[in-house]
Amino acid sequence: MAGLSDFRRVAETVRNWGRWGDADELGTLNLITPEKVAQAAALVRDGKVFPLGVDFGSSGPQGAFQFRHNPIHVMTVDGGDVSTLAQYGPEWHRNIVAKQLSEFFVDNPFRFNDDMIVMPLQAATQWDALSHVYYDDQLYNGFPANSVTSLGAYHCGIDKVDGKGITSRGVLLDLVAYRGADTFLPLGTPITPDELDEVARAQQVTVQPGDIVLIRTGWWDRFRLTGNGAEPGAGLDWRCASWLHEHDVAAVAADNLMVEDPVSGVEGTYLPLHMLCLRDMGLMLGEYWDLGALAADCAADGRYEFQLVAPPLRVTGGVGSPVNPIAIK
Ligand code: UVW
Secondary structure, three states: OEOHHHHHHHHHHHOOOEOOEOOOOOHHHHHOOHHHHHHHHOOOOOOOEEEOOOOOOOOOOOOOOOOOOOOEEEEEEOHHHHHHHHHHOOOOOOOHHHHHHHHHHOOOOOOOOEEEEEOOOOOOOEEEOOOOOOEOOEOHHHOEHHHEEOOEEOOOOHHHHHHHOOEEEEEEEEHHHHHOOOOOOEOOOOEOHHHHHHHHHHHOOOOOOOOEEEEEOOHHHHHHHHOOOOOOEOOEOOOHHHHHHHOOOOEEEEOOOOOEOOOOOEOOOOOHHHHHHHHHHOOEEEEOOOOHHHHHHHHHHOOOEEEEEOOOOOOOOOOEEEOOOEEEO
């Protein structure tokens, strides 16, 4: 198994610090040029739309760690309030919320429902911002790790990437189909850089600079069947960071919980691909993307490229964002 010195050697070769200037907080999203956006839009031919977001609700995959729970959806105004509060009217209520609501509900036909959601930004379909993971006290481009405070990320927050959209040419690499796997890629079979090239060749698609690459491992389809979020599957081997760097990929997303293989290939550390992508390359990771329907369509028409539109929310200082990405063919 590789050690930390191997990791640091690879980190030196993939590091993009300074490539787009010392103040850059976009990282590899810089590779998405206006020409690239136009190229991606030209891939829309049939008007087929594939939403790639999962459900944001209590049936999600979280629960293994106390610091992440599934989205909690709460109704703050609903039909029950209408029927009860309208009976009593504003004069009766000493509770200020009930008084306000009953003012809405008496003597007029207007009615409404309101709700809210409480969730870790990392709970469901998401982008990891560049500030999500770091090491040696530095974020991407050398920004100090302590610039992420309890008030949010002053550098490399998700709000910094808003100007980019995010939209580009998307390319799906379907590892499940390539390996002929039943449902998902089992643990102990990490995806190697060579395999990524083989899948692209088999699918007759080329990965080009500025692309957003989607990796299908089948994990989400399996989770949908079993509801078991604690059963990990294979992901990208940490050395795929070099592959992403060599191909000048703008971002990578997968249908699993961490894009990379849960078994670290670097002794003495955890999530080495996260460290190389987010902190050294400035390359955002997307997790829990639902790629099943898109993969079926790509297999049917043989086209593994499409326009991908996946803008994060402008969460001020957020280190990640929920997203409902859309692939359009
Ligand atoms: C961690 O588990 C820290 O990150 P992610 O949610 O990106 O896998």
